[in-house]
Amino acid sequence: MPGNTIGKMFRVTTFGSSHGKALGAVIDGCPAGLELSEKDIQKELDKRRPGISKITTPRKEPDKVEILSGVFNGKTDGTPIAALVYNKDVDSSAYEKLKNKPRPGHGDYGWIKRYGHYDYRGGGRGSGRVTIGHVIGGAVAKKLLKTVNIEVFAHVIQVGNIKAGKIDYSKRKERFKNSVRCIDKNTAKKMEELILKVKKEGNSIGGIVELVILGVPPGVGDPVFSKLDADLAHAIMGIGSVKGVEIGMGFEVARHMGSEVNDEFYLDKNKIKTVTNNSGGILGGISNGMPIILRMAVKPTPSISIPQKTVDLEKMEETKIKIEGRHDPCICPRIVPVAEASAAIVIADHLIRSGIIHPCNIKASGGI
Amino acid sequence: MPGNTIGKMFRVTTFGSSHGKALGAVIDGCPAGLELSEKDIQKELDKRRPGISKITTPRKEPDKVEILSGVFNGKTDGTPIAALVYNKDVDSSAYEKLKNKPRPGHGDYGWIKRYGHYDYRGGGRGSGRVTIGHVIGGAVAKKLLKTVNIEVFAHVIQVGNIKAGKIDYSKRKERFKNSVRCIDKNTAKKMEELILKVKKEGNSIGGIVELVILGVPPGVGDPVFSKLDADLAHAIMGIGSVKGVEIGMGFEVARHMGSEVNDEFYLDKNKIKTVTNNSGGILGGISNGMPIILRMAVKPTPSISIPQKTVDLEKMEETKIKIEGRHDPCICPRIVPVAEASAAIVIADHLIRSGIIHPCNIKASGGI
Amino acid sequence: MPGNTIGKMFRVTTFGSSHGKALGAVIDGCPAGLELSEKDIQKELDKRRPGISKITTPRKEPDKVEILSGVFNGKTDGTPIAALVYNKDVDSSAYEKLKNKPRPGHGDYGWIKRYGHYDYRGGGRGSGRVTIGHVIGGAVAKKLLKTVNIEVFAHVIQVGNIKAGKIDYSKRKERFKNSVRCIDKNTAKKMEELILKVKKEGNSIGGIVELVILGVPPGVGDPVFSKLDADLAHAIMGIGSVKGVEIGMGFEVARHMGSEVNDEFYLDKNKIKTVTNNSGGILGGISNGMPIILRMAVKPTPSISIPQKTVDLEKMEETKIKIEGRHDPCICPRIVPVAEASAAIVIADHLIRSGIIHPCNIKASGGI
């Protein structure tokens, strides 16, 4: 079944694979009147581009975006926005010998079983490069959210056993000043060292990325099967390498009592707020006006150069593979822009569904 | 936006609220030829019914299901299956005084902001009773999955700080022999004691429920936006009180290296398996044939009888409330059937989408 | 695949069959705050009820509607509205002998081939009685449209060769003063005579129903695959017995030149209108503010008591059947409320999609 579209009122359909001709997205449902240029999208793509630091893959992918439709005289016109990136620097040779040997930790085996005919080069559509489509969609969503003062940002809070302490969100722009996308620069340095060490061993390491959404008004979310937390969990769990998602207090709730977890309400200058934010901004599937906080567990990149056991599916016999090529020893920094994009799409979608952003024309946006 | 439908090929639409006339579901897309009776659904509803042990709410809800359509001569006929439960034992008086005072930890505030006009009695559609609809849909899904030898089960593995050790899944039926739905009876006893202690204090306690799905063949899942893990996370995170979802090794991946997390492939009598199952049966969003393992963090029931601060939205002044009424001190045991139902719906939907279960007629079911 | 839901933002899911336990609908996406009672729905159901005149089937179906959810203190509360009608006066005996013999002009054969297991009693879900679900959904949609001054009405303009002349729409309430639902009473009388004559012969007769929608503002419709005319055509062609749909000048356009068909624009007190309305209120798939005019061709009821050839599917041999039972000799009058309901659902859906009716709360409805 077609699975390459996300969103209902703000819909993003993506296409393309690692070693194909191009990757891109079609965004349908963006209201007219939004200022949008290739620069807006390029800025976001540059955040996910590899080859930008010593801890990411040395592949050089310029990833220049081209808008094909949906923008007229510098503004969206309500018609589908198609944008793409042509693939360059494609080297498929390394994959030829992995052809019928599913790589441990990768989706290869499932793809082969599902479709029979499978583009094995660079993971095909299972590659991390497909997140170019996510980021294109998210760039438009972010622009749209800005019109209602909503900001989505993600940052790395853990790599291996190195954890960031309490984070001052007001310093969030700091995360782009280091290669690991950690807001705290001292922690960032330790994370970098760990990643480089692991890289030298031909291994990889996991981590945790936190996502914060500021400015969502109370009343957003569609119970009972399209709750805001459910839709966010869906988008985030759908990012390759993510194996867990938690909101607010998350898994910690298991060890606590109701009196410790419940967030009491109070009045802050006639505005309703909660004393704590253990709910992470979402209660009963609907936003409550507090910051939305979500954390995701990111597994270590499965591509490692240490030999691993697998099965040759053609000969049906056990064998070993060693994955060469250029890979990120820790994927967390590159999950950051993808998580932001994915969440931005969900929030933009829900704001239109909630009547906060007008479906046709941003100038008409009202509120609940 | 309408949010009360889940699934694409196997679609469940639910309706009803805590203190309304009835609750139910319409299941559209169940293939014809499946044997189905009210008994099949009642059996599942009985698992979620309160008033069945000393640790659950003493409300008496017979919750007798009635099938209205879609079954002819004992078999589904391909048309929508509507089934409902009429509400009995409804006592709304306790809620009258909570009318404009959102309960901490509950969704009230969001519902009020979203819809203006809000059924505050018993949480309205935000109540746990709406999961009757989930369970009706899940009962049909479970019956359907049985035709292809797939079993979905959930069990409680943690309450507060009490954790079950390694679980022998072959003993899974044991979970219904105690009130906490824990497979290990010794742990169950300790959990029960903790829950009763917390109850006496007018408080509540959180926990962790594990979900296991056996028998899903490799090749199920629709990348990149309808991956199997993403859709499961969506369904599970959408259950009230769930604040976290993890698959396989889950959040533990953050602290590990690729060589520790990757599951190596081997041949077991010509069948491809993985040595470990850190992926929890899903890689790249597609099943790999191993058991699917998912855990969810369940927060303590927000309804506690300890006084809590809130805001009177009419008078716009701070106040305190004490929630009376009948509530579960630990909701984990009652999440069990709801988690099973939610997952069963997702799997049934994906099996039809994957061509493994035929969309019209179960006799024609083939495979990938 | 599930096909029992219509609409995207205003969604109606129906269930039930001719001789099953009940028929009904779940309406998801109706904004909160709309006054709604069983009386509102009953009024519409009464228009489609048989046994109300000498030209309709003498079956007695009280068809009392019951609202199960979604209405609180007399107003919708944003949650799904479930409503149903229990079947009474069910006599399945006449169908026993038609069991494996598809009736000419009916859908039986397709249903058998599609689902294998098929409820043959009274046409099962292929029966006209399933339009009870349409009418329930339409009743809610009509109530919603009234809040923005939109009215949907249908009337019979042709039966056999008897055609109504130019119709004065301001007299539209007259259509309920005769059994054929024709606005012009003289034509109505002739139509009635023809229908009674045909009935006496055990035969049936076709006709044409016109649908008019007043008050839709310009700017409604979602090109290129969810145009307003396309969605109306979809809803109307989906009504049993309809074999053609045309909008505005309809099939007549084939014989005309651009200069005759194009509607020129002019200013009427600062409001933009068109001199003619050959487009039927829709241009390029978007409303232009003129009345929406649509006509549908209704085939003669396929159930006739004249013997007809068919095939016994069990014995695989040719045979003859004579359809007994109680049937309408002309289905046009009963298509009227169903066409109104179907169109009202489409318009309500599009108004929410266009931001003219607010998705959560009718009080917040704005405009494009």
Added chain:
Amino acid sequence: MPGNTIGKMFRVTTFGSSHGKALGAVIDGCPAGLELSEKDIQKELDKRRPGISKITTPRKEPDKVEILSGVFNGKTDGTPIAALVYNKDVDSSAYEKLKNKPRPGHGDYGWIKRYGHYDYRGGGRGSGRVTIGHVIGGAVAKKLLKTVNIEVFAHVIQVGNIKAGKIDYSKRKERFKNSVRCIDKNTAKKMEELILKVKKEGNSIGGIVELVILGVPPGVGDPVFSKLDADLAHAIMGIGSVKGVEIGMGFEVARHMGSEVNDEFYLDKNKIKTVTNNSGGILGGISNGMPIILRMAVKPTPSISIPQKTVDLEKMEETKIKIEGRHDPCICPRIVPVAEASAAIVIADHLIRSGIIHPCNIKASGGI
């Protein structure tokens, strides 16, 4: 709301406008293993290309298609197929003076009211050029249908008052031997003469296109809201210029009796067929195995060079416009490939939904 996607299991999302950078489509849900090349798509695009005869617009649009993704080693691989055509020969100057003056018979006025910000050049996304996306999607659908021996074809049967007599479908390839796409060459000649005469007058003329689908097995269609005839009517009515759709006997049913319209069943070498085909191959919304026959009314091209009244929306005063530029005096011949494409998409979608074509892998296609 996003309206640029058609289909549920076989989904086509299109983008692009008349004078933008490119037009194209993303096809999601095409099973893997289908042989597909740019040649397959180009062949269909060439049928809709203007500038190929004296009766079509003299614009020169090479319309070279480029496949960007979804095809690996000459076969589809189950991932989204993106394909596009870059716009060349774009001359926007003629539209500058029409900027705020909606053209009679065109969708301009609705687009302006809907989106505020509107690409007026060449009709923007309201242009006939957007059907390039339809044709790309349809080309893939046709290839897919061929694997189960289904053929979709359309042909012109009426232009003005000139009607083709009884058509011998076996000669259907003849329609490409003349510029009007009429199977009968003598009628074609008369049609051509009429079109040239009308063109000389700066006027345009309407017509009727017939669509035939051969090979659809019985049992395809999803009652009650996704019937096969309803979905076909939706797709066809959504084509610009179409103002009416009828199936089988169509509007003629209004004048006939049940005994004349009902198609009796008989056995033809153990295969069930109907004596007549007044139903046009669809009964109760489900195919019955007979050829599917549908006709559409096509209005005369609204772009005529005769002066017409309109309103200057900026000055809010009445004015006149004369549409210059290059236009087809009769759009019927160019509707032919678009109707074929639209219908092919609907049928491909329904065949997957019905389990006749496997959703993942064409080699696994089974049947109902």
